[in-house]
Amino acid sequence: MTGRERFRPADHSNDHFLLTTVVGSYPKPTWLNRARDLRDDDDSSDFDADAWDEAVRDASRAITHEHEHTGLDVVCDGEMRREEMVEFFAERIEGYEFNGPVKVWGHNYFDKPSVVSEVAYDEPWLLDEYEFSTDVAQRPVKVPITGPYTLASWSFDEEYGSEETLAYELADLVNEELSRLVAAGARYIQIDEPALATTPDDHAIVGECLERIVADLPDDVRVGLHVCYGDYSRIYPEINDYPIDEFDVELANGDYEQIDVFADGDFEPDLALGVVDVHTTDVESVEQIEANICEGLTVVPPERLTISPDCGVKLLPRNVAREKIENMVRAARNVEAALDAGEIDLDCRTV
């Protein structure tokens, strides 16, 4: 079984199967943030690296199980080891250095790194995260990983003089990391490329990066691409040519104004559709999410529709994040049952 059916739980109650999953990040437990403060406090000599590792493992276990309790079909650990989507990887890639925070907006900053020499693979990036969460999970685990185009775009380039060249070099490193993850058993990978939304004219560069990323990967590895908050008419239908199994996109935030971009009948990959907004603490009702899921059925049939939040949910309060995901899973199961019963047709029209 190489398709998405292998992610169907053995006890799945409906004939139809709308694969439910997350994009990646999840709110960190408050105590983990306190543990980080202790780790970073030079005066706290009794909180050492071992204590930090234990705290991270505890958080990873707790969030993986929290995902499973919501009923998700494919889970992850909410990226408990990661603080920021570029920083985490830049810290592990040879050739990067950090010079301090830079402004994103208002008083919100991130440690934008500089590439100061040729980038090279040094140590595994996500192997610990994947192996630990797989070990504690009963459900299959997805691995979200920041894509090379975003790693290049959101860094200062002192070495290559060409963002395109840097992106391709980084794509080769992502490929190396994936080969290790796949050897460890990973079969569901999600490449996160939010920078593509900033500069959609670079869609061909992202396409070439993806070709390098998937080179020599076994056919049974499911590869998704996540993009968010962009003008999708500028990258579709070009994404049909990408070597991906699934395209994951946020559209709940924009009330599905752009769904028609993809609904031309020629959409090639599976669609992973965001059905809850991660930028509002209002928890969408099950009925509202069912209607959102139906938007996806205008693009792909149920067997090609994956259900997820718009984006990582880490900025939400933890209880809100959990309630949104619980409602999302309930809504997906309700739509499956309605499809089974013939109460709605494949365009989500009530029969």
Add this chain to the structure above:
Amino acid sequence: MEQFATTVGLFPLPDGQRERLAELKGHQKSDLIDGDEKPAVREAYSATQGHYIDRQREAGLNRIVEGQGRWDDLLAHPLCVHDNVRTGGIVRYYDNNNFYREPIVTGELTPNGDVPAELAAASERCDDLHAVLPGPYSLAGLASDEHYGSFAALLDGVAGFLAGEVAAFPDAVETLTLLEPGFTTDPPDAATHDRISKAIDTIAAASDAEVIVHTYWGMAGEDLYRHLLDTGADGLGYDLVAAPDAAGDLVAEYGAPPRVLLGVVDGQNTLIEGRETIRERVRRFEERAATDVKAAYLTPNTGLFHLPVSKFEAKLDALAAAAGGAQ
């Protein structure tokens, strides 16, 4: 050609003040500057301005900018603190991973004295100030309008507003640079060129200081460039980092004004240019110019808030070293 080192402002907040201001103000959209700050916030920004001036002096810059630490909304700041403007959602700042509150113009843009007050405070510490403002086309382009009814009318309104602000600048302001990235990110159509020229004339007429119009992330098109050569501005700026060839082609074909601003260090990359790199960029420009250039301000091509503090300071030092060596 005389050479002077300066910058085009928009500095990153210094270490220490960055954390203090975040604590005092918060991280949300509603916490940003509205022109009515509480005393502790004002004190923190005053200290920031003092630090900027001291650091520019230490580097040896020839013209000192106020630094615009308060400009949470980057070039949109002068509108975002205006009484007849409300701020909307967070929107992307050009093609960068930066965001600002969209200013929505709801009434007449009367001068409000916000920028003159910043410069007046700075003028107590130095008499060789370089004021930096958004140009009228770019500022109008960053806003949305519910009052003027057309972009042309909004542009006229913004020009009148900026002219009113400029007229209230202290005598210590010797140079005023108008930043016009919009000329390259959203090039105006030919029908708008005359109106842009008039808008710049309006501001230049209100200024006792020399006025320079600087374009970056590329260069203005040929027709707009010819218009800019004929305005009341005293000089033009050229981005010799992002568009050295386009800048060279324009000055070879149409010449350059006697005073220029040359963006010779990259405001968006941590790589620090050496003195020879900077001099080579200046030399190539001078060689290609069809007319004599009397004086050049050496600056970063963009504002410097894109950089971490240590690299921002290194850029100041690099500019001063290049200009100092040339004098």
